[in-house]
Amino acid sequence: DTGVSQDPRHKITKRGQNVTFRCDPISEHNRLYWYRQTLGQGPEFLTYFQNEAQLEKSRLLSDRFSAERPKGSFSTLEIQHTEQGDSAMYLCASSQTGDEAFFGQGTRLTVV
Amino acid sequence: GESVGLHLPTLSVQEGDNSIINCAYSNSASDYFIWYKQESGKGPQFIIDIRSNMDKRQGQRVTVLLNKTVKHLSLQIAATQPGDSAVYFCAEKPGTYKYIFGTGTRLKVLA
Numbered sequence: 001d002t003g004v005s006q007d008p009r010h011k012i013t014k015r016g017q018n019v020t021f022r023c024d025p026i027s028e029h030n031r032l033y034w035y036r037q038t039l040g041q042g043p044e045f046l047t048y049f050q051n052e053a054q055l056e057k058s059r060l061l062s063d064r065f066s067a068e069r070p071k072g073s074f075s076t077l078e079i080q081h082t083e084q085g086d087s088a089m090y091l092c093a094s095s096q097t098g099d100e101a102f103f104g105q106g107t108r109l110t111v112v
Numbered sequence: 113g114e115s116v117g118l119h120l121p122t123l124s125v126q127e128g129d130n131s132i133i134n135c136a137y138s139n140s141a142s143d144y145f146i147w148y149k150q151e152s153g154k155g156p157q158f159i160i161d162i163r164s165n166m167d168k169r170q171g172q173r174v175t176v177l178l179n180k181t182v183k184h185l186s187l188q189i190a191a192t193q194p195g196d197s198a199v200y201f202c203a204e205k206p207g208t209y210k211y212i213f214g215t216g217t218r219l220k221v222l223a
Contacts, residue, residue, distance in 0.1 A: 004155075006155075031209075033209075033210070033211075035213075040215070040216075041215055041216075042201050042203075042213030042214050042215050042216055043156065043201075043213045044213070045210040045211070045212070048209040048210060050209075055209060056208070056209050056210065058210075091155055091156070098209075099144055099161065099205070100146070100158060100161060101146070101158070101211060102158055103148075103155035103156045103157070103158075104155050105154055105155045106154070106155045108153075
């Protein structure tokens with residue numbers, strides 16, 4: 001499978017716990033995006049990496065959120081002290097040219 | 113502010129008919145657009161794209177039309193099939209890194 005891979009597909013956590021999601025982009029794609037999607041809405045931009053550099057962060061990305069892409073390949077998104085409002089689908093996308101962006105299947109987070 | 117919106121939240125079409133899904137965008141600086149299809153529980157799937165120097169682009173059973181004068185984008189699906197049932201999003205790229213999505217149109221294909 002050469003598509004964008006996300007792990008886990010589903011995560012249920014108690015409020016206050018920390019969670020970490022992983023994204024493996026398409027091989028050789030140097031651009032990586034994180035988006036968040038709630039039910040009935042379009043994806044909302046969270047952050048963007050070009051290689052290992054985090055070049056843009058949305059104001060949606062509060063201090064509880066942190067994303068890394070240490071070697072310019074896979075990326076992780078961590079949410080600390082989760083809140084019920086964090087429940088959403090977290091999507092990762094990658095691009096080689098900066099135009100076509102291909103998404104993974106997402107990680108569905110439920111905070112109880 | 114920047115926004116991408118859709119005219120119709122739900123579109124129902126008979127199997128075999130053509131579907132047209134519309135999208136309005138507000139950022140005149142956008143130079144690249146993508147249509148995505150999203151099935152329940154899955155990530156958005158790339159369908160077709162178009163650059164702002166084009167008015168029309170065709171793929172397999174799909175055509176995207178861009179009208180920059182009125183900032184309007186449409187996706188035409190020929191001979192709609194049950195497998196086309198999904199939510200469709202348009203996304204614009206206003207010259208920055210990010211893609212801006214609207215809220216989506218649900219396409220229901222009636223047998």
